[in-house]
Amino acid sequence: MDGTLLILIYVFVLAMFVGFELITKVPPTLHTPLMSGSNAISGITIVGALISAGLEEYTISTILGLVAVIFATINVVGGFLVTDRMLKMFKKK
Amino acid sequence: MNIFIEISYLISSVFFIFGIKLLASPKTARRGNFFAAIGMLIAIVVTLFDKHILTYEWIIIGILIGSIVGSLMAFKVPMTGMPQMVGLLNGFGGxxxxxxxxxxxxxxxxxxxxxxxxxxxxxxxxxxxxxxxxxxxxxxxxxxxxxxxxxxxxxxxxxxxxxxxxxxxxxxxxxxxxxxxxxxxxxxxxxxxxxxxxxxxxxxxxxxxxxxxxxxxxxxxxxxxxxxxxxxxxxxxxxxxxxxxxxxxxxxxxxxxxxxxxxxxxxxxLGGWESAGSSGPAVTTVKGNVKSVEAEELAMLFDAAENIIIVPGYGMAVAQAQHAVRDLFNILESKGKNVRFAIHPVAGRMPGHMNVLLAEAQVPYDKLYAMEDINDDFPNTDIAFVIGANDVVNPAARHDKNSPIYGMPILNVDFAKTVVVNKRSLNVGYAGIENELFFYPNTLMYFGDAKEAVNKLVHELKNL
Known part of the structure; x- marks a missing residue:
């Protein structure tokens, strides 16, 4: 175990706390958009997928990367758009 | 790794955090989602500058396919299909x-x-x-x-x-x-x-x-x-x-x-209530008389009421009755009545399911109340109108220690002066138990498909 791992764990634990603090403040009426929106955020793995799909040599890593890019893009694009579609409907009197 | 990329990732993370923060109110939520999307865009764009990326054709193809499929899904899915949609998106992320x-x-x-x-x-x-x-x-x-x-x-x-x-x-x-x-x-x-x-x-x-x-x-x-x-x-x-x-x-x-x-x-x-699903017959049998009511009589009852609380459940989603419910809400409001919605946390098939359906039908969100904010108001309510909900309004959860749902928080609709329950039949709910509420002296059963039944009621109210 080296210093980097420790920092990564720090970041993870602190981010969890930030998440708990923020999300407890989201009202129940917005729980569905919260799920779809946070879901889109979890599509951040697209960052890793892009690097795999962009390798110069054509290998199994590239193929896995391509499928990952497709999955993650569906997750990101679909997630943000459907969340926006829902939130647009929430109107006060 | 490149310091420019690292700093951009940090900025992108801040956008995510800020975006989720703005989800705390329906007024700012849309902007919050937009901020999160900007954060994602930043992350994607700077990643393309990563020195390990040498070819772009696969990336372009992947993003193109994903964007088309993702947008089609997002625009085509009906609001009643939102739980499936979120389920599928979870899967793609994983x-x-x-x-x-x-x-x-x-x-x-x-x-x-x-x-x-x-x-x-x-x-x-x-x-x-x-x-x-x-x-x-x-x-x-x-x-x-x-x-x-x-x-x-x-x-x-x-x-x-x-x-x-x-x-x-x-x-x-x-x-x-x-x-x-x-x-x-x-x-x-x-x-x-x-x-x-x-x-x-x-x-x-x-x-x-x-x-x-x-x-x-x-x-x-x-x-x-x-x-x-x-x-x-x-x-x-x-x-x-x-x-x-x-x-x-x-x-x-x-x-x-x-x-x-x-x-x-x-x-x-680990899989469901003890009595749920295949084990079949109801565990408790409630005896008593069921009073049923027709649209015409019900319309008069609503016309005389002041305070009304509507309790939607999964049955409303199945029947796609949210627009009919909105019509009912509008006509009752136009008659000067105080109409509110009480939403149980597990009503529907995902968190906030009912809220999204009612928002789609343009029911103002400030009329939707969470259980803990409205439960004390039922005793002062003339009519509690239950549409397609069952276990979440079963009073047995409060007093019957033998009931499998004992201890579950419920909406206290039975404290209202009159409870009107719309259901297709007297069938048991998900927990596989009969609902004693249906046999209460202050309960009226209004049988029928939620959409048709509510439409009929609206029609009768207009004719009054």
Whole structure:
């Protein structure tokens, strides 16, 4: 175990706390958009997928990367758009 | 790694955090979602400058396909299909994380990275990322199938179920240990993939339809944790931050859903109420008279009422009755009545399901009340109108210690002067128990499909 791992764990634990603090403040009426929106955020793995799909040599890593890019893009694009579609409907009197 | 890219990832993470913060109010939520999308765009664009990316054709093809499929899904899905949609998106997120981890394995194996050989850190994080990602992927597909009606929505039980799941999980751990000792052996990593995919199926299959809010929330959490695990594989801070945020969100929602049913997470995950599903007949038999009412009489009753609370349930979603309910709301408001909606936390098939449907029908969101904010008002209510809800308004949860739902928080509709229950029949709810509410002296049953019945009522109200 080296210093980097420790920092990564720090970041993870602190981010969890930030998440708990923020999300407890989201009202129940917005729980569905919260799920779809946070879901889109979890599509951040697209960052890793892009690097795999962009390798110069054509290998199994590239193929896995391509499928990952497709999955993650569906997750990101679909997630943000459907969340926006829902939130647009929430109107006060 | 490039400092420019690193700083941009940090900025992107701040956008995510700020975006979720703005979700705290319906007024700012749309902007919040937009901020999160900007954060994602920043992350994607700067990644394209990464020195490891040398060719762009696969990337362009992948993004194109994903964008088309994603937008089609987002624009085509009806609001009643939102639980399926979210279930499917969870799956894609988990699947992507798993594929990235697997791709990283082959990169190191084929010496396509700066790394010379596998460290224990690599094998452990790759195994973990693959486990969580795969379970999320197939688990979400099963959840999607259940919500879509392709896979049975019943509680599925078979002998040896739990020992089998435990055995599979332990075998993943054991293989991961072998894998750490022999990282060159790709059969080991592929067996982890296979077993994890199977585990996802077996874990979600037993969960019954009405427990889907819990399953979807839990899978939402997993999809975040899978992303965070991939962040550990890639040493990427942003993946860890974003994954942890989503993981936390899913955990909170799961917890709220479990509390709404007064059940432990274990109880839900292991498959349903004792009496639920296949065990068949109702456990308690309530005796008494059922009074039913017709639209015309009901319209007069509503016309004389002052305070009205509408309680929607999954039945409203199934009948697509949200627009009819909105018409009812409008006509009652125009008659000067105080009309509000009471939403139970587990009404529907996912957290906030009812709210989205009513928002779609343009019911103002400030008329939708959470259980704890409205439950004390039922005694001052003239009519509580229950549309397609059952177990969440069963008074047995308060007093009948033998009832399987005893202790579950319920909406106290029975305290209203008159309770009107719209249902297709007297059938039992998800918990498989009869609802004594239907036999109460202040209860009127208004039988029929929710959409037709409410439309008929609106028609009669107009004719008054």
């Amino acid at each position: 699947g992507a994380s798993m594929l990235v981890a697997l791709s990283e394995y082959y990169k190191i194996l084929n010496k396509l990275t700066d790394k010379i050989e596998f460290t224990t850190y690599d094998t452990v994080t790759i195994s973990l990322s693959i486990l969580i990602g795969s379970v999320t992927f197939t688990g979400s597909l099963i959840a999607f199938g259940k919500l879509q009606g392709i896979v049975t929505g019943k509680v599925v039980k078979y002998p040896g179920q739990h020992p089998l799941n435990l055995l599979l999980l332990l075998s993943v751990v054991a293989i991961a240990i072998f894998f750490t000792m022999n990282p060159q052996d790709e059969v080991l990593i592929l067996s982890i993939v296979g077993i994890s995919l199977l585990l996802g199926v077996l874990l979600v299959l037993p969960i019954g339809g009405a427990d889907m809010p819990v399953a979807i929330s839990l899978l939402n959490s997993y999809s975040g944790l899978a992303g965070a695990a991939t962040g550990f594989v890639l040493n990427n801070y942003e993946l860890i931050i974003a994954g942890a945020l989503v993981g936390a969100s899913g955990i909170i929602l799961t917890n709220i859903m479990c509390k709404g049913m007064n059940r432990s997470l274990m109880n839900v995950v």
